[in-house]
Amino acid sequence: MRAWLGPLAFGLIVAAATAGAAILAIPYGLMNVAMERLGQGGINHMSHGNLATPERQPVVRPSPDLAYSTCPYDLSKGPIAIDMTPVPGRYSSLSIFDAATDVIFVRNDVEAGGKPFRIIVARAGQEVPKGAEVVRTQHDRGIALVRLLLKDPSEIGALTAIRGQSSCRTVTKLK
Amino acid sequence: MKSWHRYTITLVGGLAVGLGAAWALTGGGLGDGAIRNGAWTTSLGYGTKATDPLTRAMVARSGLLALPAKETLYWMATTDEAGAPLDGDCRYSLSGTALDARWWSVTVYDEQGYLVDNAARNWSVNGANVALDANGEWRVTISPAKPAAGAWLPGGKGGPFQLTLRMYNPGKAFRAAPARAALPRLVKEGC
Numbered sequence: 580m581r582a583w584l585g586p587l588a589f590g591l592i593v594a595a596a597t598a599g600a601a602i603l604a605i606p607y608g609l610m611n612v613a614m615e616r617l618g619q620g621g622i623n624h625m626s627h628g629n630l631a632t633p634e635r636q637p638v639v640r641p642s643p644d645l646a647y648s649t650c651p652y653d654l655s656k657g658p659i660a661i662d663m664t665p666v667p668g669r670y671s672s673l674s675i676f677d678a679a680t681d682v683i684f685v686r687n688d689v690e691a692g693g694k695p696f697r698i699i700v701a702r703a704g705q706e707v708p709k710g711a712e713v714v715r716t717q718h719d720r721g722i723a724l725v726r727l728l729l730k731d732p733s734e735i736g737a738l739t740a741i742r743g744q745s746s747c748r749t750v751t752k753l754k
Numbered sequence: 755m756k757s758w759h760r761y762t763i764t765l766v767g768g769l770a771v772g773l774g775a776a777w778a779l780t781g782g783g784l785g786d787g788a789i790r791n792g793a794w795t796t797s798l799g800y801g802t803k804a805t806d807p808l809t810r811a812m813v814a815r816s817g818l819l820a821l822p823a824k825e826t827l828y829w830m831a832t833t834d835e836a837g838a839p840l841d842g843d844c845r846y847s848l849s850g851t852a853l854d855a856r857w858w859s860v861t862v863y864d865e866q867g868y869l870v871d872n873a874a875r876n877w878s879v880n881g882a883n884v885a886l887d888a889n890g891e892w893r894v895t896i897s898p899a900k901p902a903a904g905a906w907l908p909g910g911k912g913g914p915f916q917l918t919l920r921m922y923n924p925g926k927a928f929r930a931a932p933a934r935a936a937l938p939r940l941v942k943e944g945c
Binding site: 583593609632638672731 | 755757760761763764765767768769771772773775776777779780807808810811813814815816817818819821822824825856857859861863866867868869870871875877878880882883918920922923
């Protein structure tokens with residue numbers, strides 16, 4: 580029996596280290612899965628999804644009252660520009676999540692004064708357009724998400740044009 | 755048995771136990787938040803960088819892309835007010851007054867946090883579509899079958915279910931003392 584004391588102590592250390600590493604890795608892994616599922620329209624591109632239903636739930640716990648637009652991004656080739664156009668008289672917001680699932684930016688329609696705005700997302704050291712509002716991040720990858728509240732699900736068709744004004748693209752011009 | 759056999763066995767066992775423990779520890783969902791109010795629980799730490807690794811992993815599993823509390827408070831109920839697990843075969847009364855938020859909704863999910871199909875194709879009630887009575891109160895029945903009168907929200911289909919209450923842009927008083935704020939009441943009426 581004594582011959583097992585060393586191996587058992589070793590097994591406990593392995594278990595604790597594995598649990599710790601897995602807990603640290605879970606957010607990154609799930610973010611990758613979400614980027615994969617939401618990235619069907621392409622990376623650095625804003626896709627305007629239909630309302631969540633039991634048949635369409637790309638992410639856990641979707642709200643059936645919100646129209647989501649999503650832009651999975653990758654800054655490895657340069658910063659991205661996100662344009663957000665609020666819809667008058669209703670809750671909408673732009674939020675940006677990094678690869679660790681942390682929120683690095685949130686602005687809702689009231690904070691934006693109901694007006695369209697542009698955000699540049701960039702890694703530290705990346706050159707950005709002069710005068711632009713910049714969010715710096717420590718990770719290349721992440722997801723930008725626009726939430727738009729619907730009073731009724733049938734409204735979604737009428738909001739297609741204004742939703743389409745929110746976009747996401749790689750920055751090509753620095754002036 | 756040789757010594758390295760024993761170490762190999764405990765290495766494999768340790769890896770399995772470690773992975774299992776990580777999965778179990780992070781599976782509590784948003785319901786394991788620190789703040790409790792009636793049937794509801796929440797945490798003010800969601801979506802922020804201050805969140806510890808365990809909370810962050812739990813949120814990633816049960817509420818990926820959740821907003822911080824200033825923007826949205828997410829309350830979760832897995833039991834009724836008496837502490838009994840929510841059962842899709844039972845009938846519940848969900849009632850309250852207008853909530854101190856710019857907009858709010860209550861959504862029914864299964865145990866994993868996904869929407870479940872129902873005949874009414876309806877999964878939520880919100881501040882814009884509930885009717886207030888003369889006392890300024892609203893009331894919704896959560897049940898498998900449509901009630902004879904009043905607003906209806908289909909419950910989970912013959913199994914356990916969860917509710918998520920979202921409060922968009924909650925009032926300052928609500929953020930300052932969420933445990934004491936007036937939240938909707940959730941009472942079992944029968945099975």
